[in-house]
Amino acid sequence: MSLKVAVQMDPIERVNIKGDTTFLMMETAQARGHSLFVYTPDTLAMEDGRVFARGRDVTVQRVVGDHHAAGDHRQVDLSDFDVILLRQDPPFDMHYIDTTFFLEAVHPKTLVVNDPVSVRNAPEKLFVTRFPGLQPPTLITEDPAAIADFRTRHGDIVLKPLNGKGGSGVTRHLADDPNLGTLLELHAQIVREPVIVQKFLPAVTKGDKRILLVDGEAVGAINRVPQKGQIRSNMAVGGTPEPVELTARDREICEAIGPELKARGLLFVGIDVIGDYLTEINVTSPTGAVSLKTFSGIDATEALWKRIETLRATA
Numbered sequence: 001m002s003l004k005v006a007v008q009m010d011p012i013e014r015v016n017i018k019g020d021t022t023f024l025m026m027e028t029a030q031a032r033g034h035s036l037f038v039y040t041p042d043t044l045a046m047e048d049g050r051v052f053a054r055g056r057d058v059t060v061q062r063v064v065g066d067h068h069a070a071g072d073h074r075q076v077d078l079s080d081f082d083v084i085l086l087r088q089d090p091p092f093d094m095h096y097i098d099t100t101f102f103l104e105a106v107h108p109k110t111l112v113v114n115d116p117v118s119v120r121n122a123p124e125k126l127f128v129t130r131f132p133g134l135q136p137p138t139l140i141t142e143d144p145a146a147i148a149d150f151r152t153r154h155g156d157i158v159l160k161p162l163n164g165k166g167g168s169g170v171t172r173h174l175a176d177d178p179n180l181g182t183l184l185e186l187h188a189q190i191v192r193e194p195v196i197v198q199k200f201l202p203a204v205t206k207g208d209k210r211i212l213l214v215d216g217e218a219v220g221a222i223n224r225v226p227q228k229g230q231i232r233s234n235m236a237v238g239g240t241p242e243p244v245e246l247t248a249r250d251r252e253i254c255e256a257i258g259p260e261l262k263a264r265g266l267l268f269v270g271i272d273v274i275g276d277y278l279t280e281i282n283v284t285s286p287t288g289a290v291s292l293k294t295f296s297g298i299d300a301t302e303a304l305w306k307r308i309e310t311l312r313a314t315a
Contacts, residue, residue, distance in 0.1 A: 001309050003034040003082040008099065010088050012038050012058065017067045021289040021301070022087040026060050028301040032309075034083075036060065037076065041088050041099045051078045051105050078103075082312055084112045087285050092123060092163045096284070108265075111311060113304075114283050115265030122264065125162055125196050127281050131257055134278040137199040144184055147197055151175070156200040159183065162193050172200055203275030209244060210288040211254065212300040213269045215307050216262035218254040220298040221246050222291045241288075243295035249276050257281065268304050 009022055017023045026036055039055025046052070056070040078084060086103060090096065100116035107116055128135055139150040140162065151157050155175040164170070173180045187195060207223040223244035246254075250273060257278075261269050270286030272279045289300045 001033075001313060003029075003309070003312060004037070004080065005029050005034045005083045005085065006037045006039065006053070006055070006076070006078060006081045007085045008041055008044075008053070008088055008103075009038060009085070011040060012068050012070075015067065017062060017064060019287075019290045021287045022085070022285070023060065023067070024289050024293070024299075025085060025087070025301045025304065026058075027062060028299065028305055030060055032305055034305075037081070038070075039076075041095070044099060044102045045075075046102055046105065049105065051102050052076065053078055079106045079110055081110050083308055084110055086112055086114060086116060086119060089285050090163070092284055108315075111308065111315070113267045113308065114269075115267075118264035118266050119283055122266070122281070122283050123163065124280050124282050124284065125160065127283070128278055130260070131278065134253055134256060135198075136201055136274075136277040136279070139197040140194050141197070142188065142192075142194045144181065147180075147184065147195075150197050151180070154199040158198045158200050160196040160198070161187070161191070162196055198279070201274045201277060206275075207242070207244070208239070208279075209250065209273040211246065211250060211271050211273060212286065212288055212292060213254060213258065213261060213271065214300060214303045215267050216258035216260075218246060218251065218258075219300045219303050220292045220296055221250065222288055222295060241291040241295070249273075253278050267307060268300075 007022065007026060015023050030036060036058050037055055038058050039053040043054040044051065052075050054073055054075045056073055058068050058070045060068050084103060084106070097120055100120040103112045103116040106112070126140065129138065137154055139146060141147060157173050159171045159173060161169040171183065204226065207225040209221050209223050211221040212219045221244050222241045224239040224241055226239055253271070253273060257271070266283050268286060270282040270288055272282070293299045
């Protein structure tokens with residue numbers, strides 16, 4: 001089966017192929033005989049109910065500095081494609097949300113991965129709250145009084161922007177930290193949105209596990225270890241990936257959320273687990289596939305394309 005694949009992504013010229021999951025997805029698709037077309041979300045257009053984008057046909061190769069060859073720009077009707085990969089990076093802002101409305105107009109005739117409606121309705125730090133008992137104690141609010149009460153009850157806490165990415169803006173506050181109020185004031189001045197407040201998990205010093213799931217089933221995991229003296233383990237802020245095995249608790253978490261992911265058409269998902277707790281369900285542009293393949297030989301993108309091909313064959 002040869003599929004016509006469009007990839008909605010950030011500019012391909014800027015991709016760091018050494019660790020980029022989207023590039024690995026494209027490389028795997030090409031190896032399986034599928035054609036590739038890339039475009040950036042700012043080129044989306046809708047006219048008379050039809051959705052267009054302006055981009056280029058590409059081929060890819062794993063050569064640093066020469067990782068793609070592209071044709072001339074052309075405008076395409078996205079309903080002419082078999083598959084669209086929704087892979088631009090967050091922030092999950094109104095611009096991102098607007099693109100899901102465009103893609104909703106062509107899905108499921110054109111299979112969008114992940115389902116744009118589900119991406120829009122499953123903000124990564126809110127969606128996790130649908131699964132009681134899996135999260136650490138968590139509060140989502142912009143009310144300083146509620147945050148103060150939570151801190152009184154739990155002491156050492158972590159503060160996260162609701163729609164942040166890659167560990168940006170995550171801070172830890174000890175029970176006697178006098179700067180929390182000031183930080184909340186600064187946050188309110190920058191953006192009008194709630195924050196996530198969670199009880200600090202000491203296990204984070206041993207790493208933050210990224211587990212990849214394809215159509216609701218766990219494929220494999222890597223561990224991301226923070227730098228000494230840090231609590232953020234995201235690779236974007238200096239975390240170091242290392243091999244790790246799935247534990248019984250990891251599998252319990254995946255089995256609890258898997259059916260819901262599958263039902264929502266969330267085919268490629270990355271979850272974050274610290275110790276025994278699920279902290280995030282990443283559905284926008286999950287990463288970690290390159291490190292997983294490097295450490296274990298498991299190729300999550302291969303599993304993804306096999307599933308996509310099955311879905312297209314039965315459509």
